[in-house]
Amino acid sequence: MKKPKKISKRVKSLVAITRTWFDRVYGNTYYSGVMLADGLVVACIDCQPGSEPEHDLLDKMDKEGILPFPREHYQHGGGEAFWSYCERWGITHYHSNSSVAHKGHLFFSVNGQG
Numbered sequence: 086m087k088k089p090k091k092i093s094k095r096v097k098s099l100v101a102i103t104r105t106w107f108d109r110v111y112g113n114t115y116y117s118g119v120m121l122a123d124g125l126v127v128a129c130i131d132c133q134p135g136s137e138p139e140h141d142l143l144d145k146m147d148k149e150g151i152l153p154f155p156r157e158h159y160q161h162g163g164g165e166a167f168w169s170y171c172e173r174w175g176i177t178h179y180h181s182n183s184s185v186a187h188k189g190h191l192f193f194s195v196n197g198q199g
Contacts, residue, residue, distance in 0.1 A: 092122045092146075092153040098177040101139035101167060104193075106185050117191040118142050127151060132191050139167040139180045 103118035116138040120128040128146045135141065144164060146152050154174045157165040171178035185191060 091151050094153045101180040103138040103182045104191050143167050
């Protein structure tokens with residue numbers, strides 16, 4: 086997926102669609118996810134360890150410089166949460182997460198790729 090341009094300040098919604106899988110053998114949680122801005126894919130993460138995919142999607146957008154408004158960063162190194170960022174800037178937000186039974190179900194197909 087090529088890098089999208091910066092999201093317009095007129096953005097009305099951000100939607101995080103994520104999937105999580107728990108590896109029972111080693112006790113780890115993995116996730117994948119996509120972020121949509123007004124229905125267009127702007128960020129994608131595949132098969133990462135952890136448990137906060139919507140936060141990591143926002144981190145990725147912040148690092149790539151495509152967020153429409155500045156994001157707060159804290160002294161301890163963390164960044165503003167997805168819901169907090171959206172509410173502060175008046176953006177409608179939604180996060181949908183599905184737990185999947187098999188690691189292979191984590192992956193998304195975006196624009197015919199994946």
